[in-house]
Amino acid sequence: MHDLTFAKEIVRALNIKQNSIPNGSRITSINAALSPLSHVKPETLTETFRVMTKGTELDKIGLNIKVLKIELTCRTCKHAFQIDKPTTRCVKCNDSDLDMAYSKEFVIESINVADNQSQQKTS
Numbered sequence: 682m683h684d685l686t687f688a689k690e691i692v693r694a695l696n697i698k699q700n701s702i703p704n705g706s707r708i709t710s711i712n713a714a715l716s717p718l719s720h721v722k723p724e725t726l727t728e729t730f731r732v733m734t735k736g737t738e739l740d741k742i743g744l745n746i747k748v749l750k751i752e753l754t755c756r757t758c759k760h761a762f763q764i765d766k767p768t769t770r771c772v773k774c775n776d777s778d779l780d781m782a783y784s785k786e787f788v789i790e791s792i793n794v795a796d797n798q799s800q801q802k803t804s
């Protein structure tokens with residue numbers, strides 16, 4: 682179950698961040714990205730994260746998850762293209778000699794922190 686692995690990774694990143702920010706500051710949200718190759722939907726990951734952090738401080742943190750596109754380059758005709766779903770053929774020449782530029786399944790991009798002095802904007 683990849684969603685569980687990714688949710689644990691989010692919790693771990695949040696705990697590390699929590700320990701590095703000054704007292705009075707708090708984490709408001711986290712931005713992460715999923716590859717379509719991970720076969721995990723953002724909704725599923727959010728759900729898993731909520732269940733995992735229910736009743737803890739982390740429960741209040743916003744989770745922004747986007748789905749990345751897969752970037753492929755055809756080694757035969759050099760055509761570069763983006764896809765949402767895994768494919769084994771070049772969309773131009775139908776060759777199967779493809780180079781995948783993005784292979785990470787899950788990335789934590791940034792963690793947003795608010796300090797208690799400044800006004801917290803709600804978005």
Ligand SMILES: [Zn+2]
Nearest residue numbers: 755758771774
């Ligand atoms: Zn091609």
